[in-house]
Amino acid sequence: MIKVTNITHFYEKDLALNNINLEIPKGEFLAIVGESGSGKSTLLSVISTLLKPTKGDVFFENINISDITNIDSFRQKNIGFIFQFHYLINYLTVKENIQIANELCLDEEIIELLELLNIEEIIDKYPNEISGGQRQRVAIARALINNPKVIFADEPTGNLDSKNSKNVFKIFRKLAKKGTTIIVATHDLKLAAKADKILEVKDGEL
Amino acid sequence: MISSALKALKANRLKTTLIYLSLIFSITSIFLISSISNGVISMYSSMLKTDGDIIITQAKISDTFFSNVDITLLDKINTLENIKSSSAIIVGASPVEKLPIVAIYGVTKNRFSNYKLVTNNYPKENEVLVGESIFNQLENKTSIEIANKTYKISGVFESSIGFENGGVVLNIEDAGKIFNKSASMIMVNSKIDANIDNLIKNISTLSSKIEVKSTESFVDNYNQFKIIQTSSNAVSFIAFAMGLLGIVSIMSITINQRKTEFGIKRAIGIPMRKIVFQIISESFILGFFSFLSAFFISHIILYFIKNSSHLQGYVNGEMSSSLALYVFIASIVMAILGSVIPALNAAKTDPVILIQGDKI
Numbered sequence: 064m065i066k067v068t069n070i071t072h073f074y075e076k077d078l079a080l081n082n083i084n085l086e087i088p089k090g091e092f093l094a095i096v097g098e099s100g101s102g103k104s105t106l107l108s109v110i111s112t113l114l115k116p117t118k119g120d121v122f123f124e125n126i127n128i129s130d131i132t133n134i135d136s137f138r139q140k141n142i143g144f145i146f147q148f149h150y151l152i153n154y155l156t157v158k159e160n161i162q163i164a165n166e167l168c169l170d171e172e173i174i175e176l177l178e179l180l181n182i183e184e185i186i187d188k189y190p191n192e193i194s195g196g197q198r199q200r201v202a203i204a205r206a207l208i209n210n211p212k213v214i215f216a217d218e219p220t221g222n223l224d225s226k227n228s229k230n231v232f233k234i235f236r237k238l239a240k241k242g243t244t245i246i247v248a249t250h251d252l253k254l255a256a257k258a259d260k261i262l263e264v265k266d267g268e269l
Numbered sequence: 270m271i272s273s274a275l276k277a278l279k280a281n282r283l284k285t286t287l288i289y290l291s292l293i294f295s296i297t298s299i300f301l302i303s304s305i306s307n308g309v310i311s312m313y314s315s316m317l318k319t320d321g322d323i324i325i326t327q328a329k330i331s332d333t334f335f336s337n338v339d340i341t342l343l344d345k346i347n348t349l350e351n352i353k354s355s356s357a358i359i360v361g362a363s364p365v366e367k368l369p370i371v372a373i374y375g376v377t378k379n380r381f382s383n384y385k386l387v388t389n390n391y392p393k394e395n396e397v398l399v400g401e402s403i404f405n406q407l408e409n410k411t412s413i414e415i416a417n418k419t420y421k422i423s424g425v426f427e428s429s430i431g432f433e434n435g436g437v438v439l440n441i442e443d444a445g446k447i448f449n450k451s452a453s454m455i456m457v458n459s460k461i462d463a464n465i466d467n468l469i470k471n472i473s474t475l476s477s478k479i480e481v482k483s484t485e486s487f488v489d490n491y492n493q494f495k496i497i498q499t500s501s502n503a504v505s506f507i508a509f510a511m512g513l514l515g516i517v518s519i520m521s522i523t524i525n526q527r528k529t530e531f532g533i534k535r536a537i538g539i540p541m542r543k544i545v546f547q548i549i550s551e552s553f554i555l556g557f558f559s560f561l562s563a564f565f566i567s568h569i570i571l572y573f574i575k576n577s578s579h580l581q582g583y584v585n586g587e588m589s590s591s592l593a594l595y596v597f598i599a600s601i602v603m604a605i606l607g608s609v610i611p612a613l614n615a616a617k618t619d620p621v622i623l624i625q626g627d628k629i
Contacts, residue, residue: 108624113621114621135535136538138537139537144533146623152533154276206537
């Protein structure tokens with residue numbers, strides 16, 4: 064589903080990724096691990112279309128990402144993002160935060176998603192009225208509302224306690240079973256062990 | 270979108286208030302300077318327009334204050350065809366009691382009826398008729414001193430024109446002695462159906478020292494009005510620019526603080542145009558409400574200005590619907606223009622900041 068060929072990336076003169084080659088099949092739950100500064104977040108940014116690599120290509124279902132003219136529309140249709148911080152918009156309710164990703168979604172779809180994540184009771188609350196774990200689950204709901212083919216998660220449990228962290232990984236597992244490709248960058252090896260496959264990034268190399 | 274824009278404005282209360290205040294100050298300034306200059310122009314042109322279709326001033330003179338026209342022309346003008354009436358006026362100014370400047374109008378007797386009497390009589394020789402707003406401020410209600418000469422107050426008049434209501438009227442002969450001229454202007458009232466252009470030509474032949482214009486043309490080309498209008502436009506432009514800069518700077522700070530909001534929107538695929546549209550919607554709402562607030566504030570300020578005894582009624586703002594429309598458009602343009610650059614910057618927010626932090 065995703066193919067990465069000869070990716071090299073520099074931040075000015077600093078080498079962040081060095082000739083990375085990678086293939087990720089559909090429905091795989093992949094964990095990218097590595098120490099802070101190893102290049103795992105840069106790799107995730109490149110694969111997820113957020114960062115254009117200095118050299119090399121990323122193919123999504125055999126389409127070269129650099130050939131896509133409307134990257135916004137491409138992301139909206141195919142990709143879901145979950146970040147270490149939830150990045151919910153404080154002045155919007157949970158429902159509205161999810162709706163910004165898909166204005167046309169029905170209330171029933173949002174409720175169904177919130178039920179899947181066990182947070183249906185907070186639909187009309189604001190981010191500052193709910194717990195950290197609930198916020199991260201709302202961020203997951205926002206990522207899922209468009210039924211993306213791939214979910215990219217960067218340290219999604221970085222601000223969560225162990226119970227909530229396990230819950231998030233359980234949700235990822237469920238989604239992978241349904242055919243969604245999950246790519247998670249994490250430094251937590253215990254949680255990474257719950258993935259189908261683990262890739263370690265060290266000094267910009269796999 | 271509008272509801273989301275309103276929520277965003279509410280969420281960023283301090284900055285919203287600052288932008289709102291900045292807009293209100295600018296819009297109110299534009300309103301006040303424009304309406305006051307319009308008011309001044311309107312008062313003076315109303316005074317001139319009530320007195321006829323043709324105005325005669327001294328040739329090649331830049332201001333009616335310095336104009337000196339031979340009053341004996343009145344007799345010659347009255348012999349011309351299609352003339353209904355003609356009158357003369359001396360326009361001057363003098364300090365009266367503690368008031369530093371008061372308009373003095375020396376007029377021919379046939380113009381007295383223009384001044385609606387409130388009390389007593391029209392002035393005879395060595396007498397003056399005093400405008401209501403000046404009379405109220407006089408300590409001595411029986412006589413006033415102009416150019417070291419005492420004039421008895423014959424009566425009080427009222428006028429809706431601030432310049433008149435705050436002025437003193439006397440016989441043109443008495444005014445001529447004060448200002449050393451026979452008339453500043455002659456006003457001619459033509460008969461209905463008279464050809465004004467022909468009349469102007471005929472009057473022009475009477476003396477080479479005069480300039481004859483239709484009242485309309487005189488008002489349109491009066492240098493003082495042009496100066497007032499140009500100054501007003503310049504000050505309005507400065508107020509507009511200050512408001513614009515205020516919005517740009519505060520909006521830029523706001524946008525910078527909301528970078529993660531725009532970053533996440535970009536990451537989840539919301540197109541740049543939608544982000545720009547949301548910010549412009551926020552500005553539009555601010556511009557609209559600021560305009561309404563400024564409109565009401567300006568009316569209140571103008572009311573106090575109009576009724577301030579210190580200003581003797583000489584400053585009287587006139588807020589026409591066309592001015593309101595022009596300021597409304599300026600307000601919206603200011604708000605939108607001020608947010609375009611910050612909005613474009615917001616739309617360009619690289620979503621990778623959400624992962625990479627400050628690295629990018």
